[in-house]
Amino acid sequence: MTLPPFGRRLFLLGASAATGVIATGIPRLSGTRDPFTLGVASGDPTSDGVVLWTRLAPDPLAADGSGGMPTRVVPVDWEVARDERFTRVEQRGTVDAAPEAAHTVHVETTGLAAGREYFYRFRANGAVSPAGRTRTAPPAGALGPALTTCVASCSNYPVGWFTAYRRLAEDEPDLVLHLGDYQYEYPTPEKSVRPVAGAETTGLAGYRQRYAQYKTDPDLQAAHAVAPWLVVWDDHETDDNWAGDVPEDGQTRGAFLARRAAASRAYYENMPLRRSAVPRGHDMQLYRRVQWGGLATFHMLDTRQYRDDQACGDGQRVDCAARLDPARSLPGAAQERWLADGFRRSRARWDVLGQQVFFAQRDTDPGAPARFSMDGWDGYAASRDRVTRSWVDAGVRNAVVLTGDVHTHWANEIKLDYRDPAAPVVGTELVSSSITSGGDGDAAVDHPDLHTNPHLRFRSNRRGYVRARYEPGQVTADFRVLDAVTTAGLPIRTAGSFVIPDREPGLDRI
Template sequence: MNPRSDRRRFLALGTGSALAAAVGVHLADPGRAWAKPQFPDDPFRLGVGSGEPYPDGVVLWTRLALDPVSPDGTGGMPDRVIPVEWQVAEDDRFRRVVARGTAKASPALNHSVHVEVTGLRAHRRYWYRFRTGGYTSPVGRTRTAPDPKAAVNRLDFAFASCQNYYEGYYTAFSHLAAEDLDFVVHLGDYIYEGGGQGTIGRGHLPAVETFSLADYRIRFGQYKADPELQLAHAAFPWLVTVDDHDVENNWAGSHSQPDTEPDQDPAIFLKRRADAFQAFYENQPLRLESKPDGPDMKLFRRRPFGRLASLHMVDTRQFRDVQPTAQDDRHDPERTMLGARQERWLVDGLDRSRTTWNIVGNQVFMFQADHTEGPDTRYGLDPWDGYTAARQRLFNAVADRGVDNFVVLTGDAHRGTAADLKLDFDDPSSRTIGTEFLGSSITSGRDGAAMDNLGRIWLAENPHLKFHNAQRGYVSCSVTPDAWQTDYKVVPYVTRPGAPLELAGRIHVEAGKAGIAGVETATD
């Protein structure tokens, strides 16, 4: 490749185009940029991505890395600020470039780039790419959100979570990338913090649990280098959040996981959380407003999609009380999952919403799930079952304020279910106030099965559950002003590559009628 001719080609394809009215570029470091960078190889090994769609723009992301898993966590990049040119076009051949500029990839942010492009047209598809040092990135495709006042006839999106690298191949992401979607929601456990090696040749790097910033950067480098994950990122804008394994299993607020490190100094854990958040931001298409401030990171936010739907992304980790240690303690009325400020923000946002559908992107399942057969009961203490008063406050608010078409999207549990959300789960005749779709994992839990013992218990003991599948995969949703369709899409195996995609179940919800209207399964 001739860098000089490549540069001419990159710039010439935008000649004569009308540029976007305004462009916001996140400059990671004010230091002097390396004027004419040269690299021994392609620095775009981690691909490209976009996210946080607004009606007038999106975030464009890439991260330069010559060696994504270099032992020092630098990605094999020099300790210099590197200029990265970017373009946005209305066509995939970049004949109609509408925005361009130069961002700075700084060592301070592991040579990641977050470009906040504005001035684009609402509800439109665009293509984008980056260039530096004579190399051009893969082309990404993105889409802006509809105008908040626009009548939208249909919205198509998918959600996913839990992609433990050493437990399986990311085949599901290849299938997801082939869909025609407006956006993707990732509900957490993007990486796993343990040092597991597995049995399929995808052992974690580093081969120990992640604690330092360098550790988390290496782990992200390993995950982001996966070609199937890159395909899904390059195909649609993503909205992402963190769950426990993005930092440490079952962490809560400033508390380390209670099962193995109950006495750890919170200051030590908060330093680890700060490092994990830093690496997370560096590797995701997030806006500057989500850039961590030490151990704090703003992840709850609201995104409207015309008058059809509002997506309220919540954070169920940073502000929660530590998990209870006994079943009876889960009913403590003072306990919180979201924290007082976020709880008010969510309830007020749902109350003020005038969209047809009100969606909550949530990390741990809300529905009640008795894990024991017979008259005895046992509930998980990390999900909302460990925070029953907080759940009841939210459900009461949804009912009292007349919030229509309340739908919760959830990850974490490595199984797919669909449930009616009840004001009183112990009374099957109680009012239904919404629907929850729990999505399975991309790989976590290895191959899985359509049904397992816990699935049988859940369906028998929890009459509000209407569907269950414990295979790996993702969930796609098609939403109209009149109806919601959720498809549970699974792969029969992840412990070897190349699995086909199968439809495990299809769930129907009617606008204006809380709860599940119909269920179709693969055996019907």
């Protein structure tokens, strides 16, 4: 096993913790079950802090969703250090892990130095967690150093191995963006690589158990431990193709909103999110902005919770006049206004939209009248036009849209008028394939959509993630792929690479 420098450090720290002693000599109590089976995570960095997360679960697959924890509060110690051996501890403290929150911990640190790498860990019941690496954002206005991100989505546990998460960790990004479908609600399918516990998730216990099982995966744990994450959900964290208050499968509104409330609560519990995201019933505030100095502003969108009813059917590709209705909005009117205001205020070199569903127009039937997906921005064409126009009118220097959902890599150019081949390109979209969803895929790179939509520049039907390096003068995007996910441990490769030059929206193949 070959590990990169940080991978080797984490491996050694994990091994020392497993034997009962870490660098500072804190012993584990003999006979105590390990409460840190779900690893650690960090997220939503600022220039002086970050959210630190863990969840205590000595029995992760407990059917009641408790993780095998008692119904009492457990104190958890945490510490943040400048070095991976914790010889230079910067901050430490103690928080309570409560049963009503599934014994999760969200520590919002402040007072750290800007633009710096840190290491963190937890201790509870005499046990010590694995160490994680995190990073604070640069100071306001700073354009350097370069920022390396990885973009992931759609990790379906029974469909394949999470090798892509391991390879992502080995790339040692500074920041990870997860754009939804972190877990899937379904029970184990007939054909599966590995089973999930329990039936379809509909209640709080089931969602908690499902997140716990996902988080026992060592490859996912490595991806969380390597860098801070920015997360937003899509549909499967709750129910396939839900939109606003409308489920896909004809549940009553009351039953669905109860399910949404349970799913929202479990999502918050299991993600490194700030207190501003604590759910209020079935509502949860997920759209937010994260500044990375003067280099990038990340506008993290929620394209599920506020969208109008999909008038022509969930996920269907249809020729539907409703898609042009100016009253329809995918992110909702309030979120559209919030986004437009963010564009007007932005002074970043790169404005990045982290969101869920396909943004560029995609005419999917070359020999027939245009047919569009109603489960994406094509189903809300007027809303897409308003969002695109808002960054153009605001004079945004560079707009990059990041997308998940469709289980395939795409590289797209964004226009205000897709009907005019000569219309200028005003932005770029990088669509990440899935971690496992869709299975192994195939080697095909051609597709009819590439011929009928010249602004769609690249496609790959393998699983993986997008690695992007942001610099003042350009963004370089690498589409990373595995040849299979039904076989564990395969190497990663780059299927295609593009450069987006500063002030030149569009894609240059390299």
